[in-house]
Amino acid sequence: MRNHKAGAVVGGIFFLLLALICLYRLLFWFPITIGGEHIGQTVSFLGFAIFAALSLIMFRGGRATGEP
Numbered sequence: 001m002r003n004h005k006a007g008a009v010v011g012g013i014f015f016l017l018l019a020l021i022c023l024y025r026l027l028f029w030f031p032i033t034i035g036g037e038h039i040g041q042t043v044s045f046l047g048f049a050i051f052a053a054l055s056l057i058m059f060r061g062g063r064a065t066g067e068p
Helices: 002-027 043-062
Strands: none
Touching: 002 043
């Protein structure tokens, strides 16, 4: 099950990086425009919450497999 644990850690790091990007945008506001539409801070807040939760799930899932 080492591959499962390694995959969970890689996924946790990936989601943590995405959460940090969202947090950076919340702290140091910079505009994002996609197709002429402005993307608000609410999207960054929701992204931060979701990516942080997924990161925690991945990190905890890699440890809590119940196998040595």
